[in-house]
Amino acid sequence: MKKNFKFDVDYIREQFPALAKTVNGYHEAFLDGPGGTQVPRRVARAVCDYLFYYNANEEGAFRTSVKSDELVVNCRKIFAEFFNCDPCEVAFGENTSSNNFKMAFCFARMFEPGDEILITNIDHEANRSPWRLLEQLGFVVKVVDIHPETITLDFEDFKSKLSHKTKIFAINWAANSCGTITDVKKFIAEAHKYGAITIVDSVHYAPHKLIDVKEIDTDILQCSAYKYFGPHLGVTYCKKELGDKLNSTRVQAYDNTRMPLKLETGTLAMELVNGAAEAVKFIADAGKHHMNQLEDEVKNYSGLRKEIAAGMKAFEYYEDELADALRAKLTDIAGLKIYGPGEGAPRTPTVSFRIEGVHAHDIAAALADKGLNVWDGDYYAIATIRDVLGLEPVGGLVRVGFAPYNLMSEVDRVYEVVKEFGR
Numbered sequence: 321m322k323k324n325f326k327f328d329v330d331y332i333r334e335q336f337p338a339l340a341k342t343v344n345g346y347h348e349a350f351l352d353g354p355g356g357t358q359v360p361r362r363v364a365r366a367v368c369d370y371l372f373y374y375n376a377n378e379e380g381a382f383r384t385s386v387k388s389d390e391l392v393v394n395c396r397k398i399f400a401e402f403f404n405c406d407p408c409e410v411a412f413g414e415n416t417s418s419n420n421f422k423m424a425f426c427f428a429r430m431f432e433p434g435d436e437i438l439i440t441n442i443d444h445e446a447n448r449s450p451w452r453l454l455e456q457l458g459f460v461v462k463v464v465d466i467h468p469e470t471i472t473l474d475f476e477d478f479k480s481k482l483s484h485k486t487k488i489f490a491i492n493w494a495a496n497s498c499g500t501i502t503d504v505k506k507f508i509a510e511a512h513k514y515g516a517i518t519i520v521d522s523v524h525y526a527p528h529k530l531i532d533v534k535e536i537d538t539d540i541l542q543c544s545a546y547k548y549f550g551p552h553l554g555v556t557y558c559k560k561e562l563g564d565k566l567n568s569t570r571v572q573a574y575d576n577t578r579m580p581l582k583l584e585t586g587t588l589a590m591e592l593v594n595g596a597a598e599a600v601k602f603i604a605d606a607g608k609h610h611m612n613q614l615e616d617e618v619k620n621y622s623g624l625r626k627e628i629a630a631g632m633k634a635f636e637y638y639e640d641e642l643a644d645a646l647r648a649k650l651t652d653i654a655g656l657k658i659y660g661p662g663e664g665a666p667r668t669p670t671v672s673f674r675i676e677g678v679h680a681h682d683i684a685a686a687l688a689d690k691g692l693n694v695w696d697g698d699y700y701a702i703a704t705i706r707d708v709l710g711l712e713p714v715g716g717l718v719r720v721g722f723a724p725y726n727l728m729s730e731v732d733r734v735y736e737v738v739k740e741f742g743r
């Protein structure tokens with residue numbers, strides 16, 4: 321936490337109607353952010369506004385269609401600020417899993433059987449299964465291992481599996497299993513030495529940190545707006561020079577050659593695109609709200625990107641304080657083990673743990689009873705939780721994930737329930 325930084329959590333909370341709900345007489349606390357965040361009123365309004373006032377298909381001669389097209393162009397500009405790229409490098413789709421499956425279909429026709437794909441054991445299945453599917457077409461899939469004690473990627477193992485045969489390298493920026501943030505820039509630079517195309521899953525990173533696709537130099541990056549206050553929509557960044565070469569899967573009648581349209585199959589969910597862009601504006605406005613305290617840290621940015629950067633910083637400082645407090649409290653509980661990288665290592669405010677001899681679901685259910693929403697299981701980080709850690713028989717891990725609308729009192733409430741399970 322930045323010294324003396326004061327986060328205005330009331331300003332954030334009053335924008336989220338869901339936070340007024342109660343369960344069994346308790347305020348419902350949404351600590352399930354890594355599964356999906358709640359939505360501020362303005363995002364839902366933006367979805368409705370589109371449907372009420374802009375609803376038309378693309379490229380019509382009439383006014384509503386023209387306005388709708390202008391709105392989508394503007395949403396791409398907003399996401400270009402979010403990613404630090406050109407608007408023509410922003411494509412919208414159903415969700416990250418589907419967007420990767422679509423990409424896999426492009427790559428299937430770009431490379432030859434025998435070519436290699438490198439995936440990792442730290443990734444969510446959304447960034448593994450699509451590439452594994454290509455195995456059925458004769459591609460060779462290799463898997464980068466993790467250090468099980470810290471849930472961090474093994475860079476040496478990665479280097480040993482990388483070669484001139486590697487055509488695709490898929491890696492996540494932050495692990496939804498337990499919050500590890502990977503230095504993807506280092507991995508990408510290495511993969512590029514061999515000419516591999518890199519795909520970064522930033523789904524768990526995007527809600528907590530500023531994305532800069534130029535800085536990490538990835539070819540493709542995926543994220544999902546519903547993890548950062550938006551509706552259920554996937555957003556893709558694709559480097560224009562790669563996108564121009566991709567043989568994508570739009571129907572013949574559509575323009576199959578232009579970026580970014582060539583990455584979008586058929587009519588977009590434009591109401592969700594408008595909602596997703598509004599979520600970015602929500603982050604930017606939170607940045608503006610805290611700007612007087614953060615000016616120094618974001619002075620190298622300008623315009624909307626500066627506000628987004630400030631919003632992310634404000635969230636990060638506040639969420640880290642909550643996560644650190646929870647970790648400190650949980651370490652008191654006998655038999656409880658927190659998984660993930662240790663103190664000082666880069667990580668998101670996601671705290672995953674289990675208690676020896678207790679099924680993870682029993683803890684999650686007891687928390688749910690008190691209005692404390694957390695996830696348990698493997699959260700589709702199956703390779704990490706099941707294959708590497710072997711935790712399937714005990715129900716995987718309990719995961720508490722913080723968002724900027726959570727409270728320190730919720731940390732205390734979680735602790736009070738979990739401590740009852742201690743030995």
Ligand SMILES: Cc1ncc(COP(=O)(O)O)c(C=O)c1O
Nearest residue numbers: 415416417444446496523524544
């Ligand atoms: C790290 C990570 N990647 C990918 C996904 C899948 O995203 P989507 O539901 O948009 O397909 C998730 C969802 O939980 C995730 O946490």
